[in-house]
Amino acid sequence: MSGRLERRVALVTGGGSGIGAATCRALAKEGAMVAVTDLSPEAALSVADAIQAAGGQAKAFTHDVTSPEDWERVVGEVDAAFGRLDILVNNAGMTTVGNELMSHSLENWRRTLAVNLDGVFYGHRYAGPLILKGGRGGSVINISSIMGKIATPGAAAYCASKGAVLMLTKAAALEWAPLGIRVNSVHPGYVETPLVHNILREVEDGNAVRETLVQQHALGRLAEPAEIANAIVFLASDESSFMTGSEMVVDGGYTAR
Structure with a gap:
């Protein structure tokens, strides 16, 4: 295949399903x-x-994105297989619902931040040097969420982790701009993924909750994974060459209200 990203190497975490799988394709x-x-x-x-x-x-x-040892191993294997790295998509994530702060378990809090925030930090820490070694810069895309910009009750750990990804992105963008490595975040609204479907199965009256979510998106539907993937491809390509530290919101008008 040939296209905008020909001869470039990309690493996508959480690439086995949902937004990650659509992004890989x-x-x-x-x-x-x-x-x-x-x-x-x-x-x-x-x-x-x-x-x-x-x-x-x-x-x-x-x-396992929460494991520094796994990051070191995977980056080494990518180097051995492809000889370089140009694009890093920190996509792997998790969420839980209905966790009131006064009863929120420390185990759940720490697990959520380990996957959603530590995993992104490790991506920069361990994959960054391989991007730099290539000598032609690169693009890092961190998948945050609209919940990294606005809050919702019962999701403090998720909101905190995704908000932190936003600011980690900006700090990395400033630090790595002189190296030619751009770093941007993507903030999807609700997407038709196994993650969202699992949440709706966990809550009481999931069908009603789904309808409410649909109504909160100005376009009147949830996103398809490919629509988020298209934004990621843009940020990975030279078409976004003057973008770094940016927050790309792809939410069907959710946060425009």
Whole structure:
């Protein structure tokens, strides 16, 4: 495949499903060689196999983003497989609902921040040097959320982690601008992903909650994963060459109200 990202190497965390899987496919369609990483080896392999079957280049890696040792191993394996890294998409994340602050378990709080925030920090810490080694700069895209900009009750850990990703992005953008590495964040609204579907199954009267969520998006629907992936491809490409430290909101008008 040839396209806007030809001869570039991308690493996508949480690439086995949802936004991550759509991003892997979209990057490969534009010519990137994609390292699909996921906590589930089966999910990562399924996405990589599908990309290869469509004529693209991809390799699957088992990856726990909360583990510095896993980051070091995966980045080394990506270096061995592709010889460089140009694009890092810190996408892996988790959420829980209905966690009131006065009864919020420390275990849940720490797990949420470990995945959503520490995992993004480790991405910069361990993958950044490989991007720099390539000598031609690169693009880091951190997946935050509209909940990193606005709050919702019962989701303090998620909001805190995604808000922190926003500010980590800005700090990294300033630090890495002289290195030619751009760092931007993407803030999706609610998306038709397994993550959102699982949340709706957990809450009482999930169908009513879903309808409420739909109504809160000015476009009257939830996003498709490919629509978020398209924004990520733009930030990965030279078309966004003057963007760094930016917050790209892709929310169907949710935060415009």
